[in-house]
Amino acid sequence: MDTPGSESGDAVIHRTQRLIINGIGYEAVFLEGQLTLVCEDAGKPRLEIPYQDITLASAETNRLREPVIRITYGTSDGSMRGIELIFIFLAAGRNIQNRDRCLTVLEKQGVAVQADPTPADYYSRAKRERMDAGTLDSDAPTGRPAVPEWTVYGPAQGTRQAIPDEPKPISPAFTLLAIVLLMAILVLAMVSPIPEPGLQPWEKAAAAKAGVTAAPTPVNVPTPAATPAPVPGEKPPLSGTVPGNGIWVKISYPGQYSGFLSASGWRSDVNSSGTQWYQLPVQNTVIDGFIEKGDGSMERLEVATYNGGVLIARHETTTPRGIVEMHVSVGPAVAGPDATVPATPVAAEPTPPGEGPVRLAIPDNGVWVQVRYPGNYTGTISSNGQVRSVEGAGDQIYQMVMKSGTIDGILEKEDGSRDLLEVLVYKDGVLTALANTTVPRGIAEVHTTV
DSSP states (O other): OOOTTTTTOOOEEEEEEEEEETTEEEEEEEESSEEEEEETTTOSEEEEEEGGGEEEEEEEEOTTSOEEEEEEEEOTTSOEEEEEEEEOOOGGGHHHHHHHHHHHHHHHTTOOEEOOOSOTTHHHHHHHHHHHTTOOOTTSOSSSSOOOOOOOOSOOTTOOOOOOOOOOOOOHHHHHHHHHHHHHHHHHHHHSOOOOOOOOHHHHHHHHHHTSOOSOOOBOSSSOOOOSSOOOOBOOOOSSOOOOBSEEEEEEEEEEEEEEEEETTEEEEEEEEEEEEEEEOOOSEEEEEEEEESSOOOOOEEEEEEETTEEEEEEEEOSTTOEEEEEEEEOSOOBOSSOOOOSSOOSSSOSOTTSSSOOOOOOSSSEEEEEEEEEEEEEEEEETTEEEEEEEEEEEEEEESOSSSEEEEEEEESSOOOOOEEEEEEETTEEEEEEEEOSTTOEEEEEEEO
């Protein structure tokens, strides 16, 4: 692995443990003038952030109860970016110590930092609760999720304990007052209207980035919404028919490539070769893409974005093991006059008709969550705070007893395959949210409001 700072002469202040950023392994190297993120697979620096460009570094805890650092920094074009450094499990809480040490290094370099508000014993209590519930596998390998620490219960040997005092009798008047107060609270809760759910933090961030309202726009699966006039742009000088039904991303490269596409909470992992089409069920947002060559050839890697059959952005590279990074703003999804779907597979429907298991029909009424994966998966789906455990395999649908509100789902593979795990949310037969992953033992998270 290359040593950052060797060319510029900056001394290395601190190197971190293995980190996870967008599902990819990294190592953070703190130099005298900048923070450098080194990709494990390529062994080369992928991102360099000068300390003076960092506006805030905050220590937090994610939904998997892992310590993270969220860094907000400015770019050369004046925009603000955010990145999340996940410190995966290390024995004896060394990942938490490493996170706090990195925060101290940033603070010494003049960066504004924010400490983690999570209590100090939060991680040990969380591990102990999962151990008591029987959710941890003692034979599982070290890594994500974390293995609980040993905890010894009971009084220490050889210590004397004082005889507890007898409890004082409770006054009947106090008991009667408590019952009356409890009844008043119950009556007030029954007659009070239920408040409408507000926007989630990630939806507010997506809305601020796109400049539109953060409420998810439903995407009709059978027929995308049509707009009378297509978005202006040039027709791509490529052979074959460009799909005209909505927003598509085309990736072309003779060899192997990998990465991801994401927008407004939706994400699709990419790991393929040749020419592939990916339909994105989003609109009025910013599409982020990170595609990397898998070999050292000089062939051209091209990533093109279309809306209604019209080319709106193209990015390419011929550098050996080069990377295409894109951030494309798109408006409403357009259905052009020649709406033709390519024969190659797309991210929204990875299994072509006639192959694999039969897809389940989604009912036209109500709120439903569909989970698709060839192997076994487990997790939870919650609606308006009511949590439901999920354990299944194949294509399954789950009805949510609700008319509107928030849905949070976390589904995890139980094997190490690279097959696609998908979680889809429907309301009245219309797809409103989608999350997927192909990472071995990966996790697909969906958070949306219906």
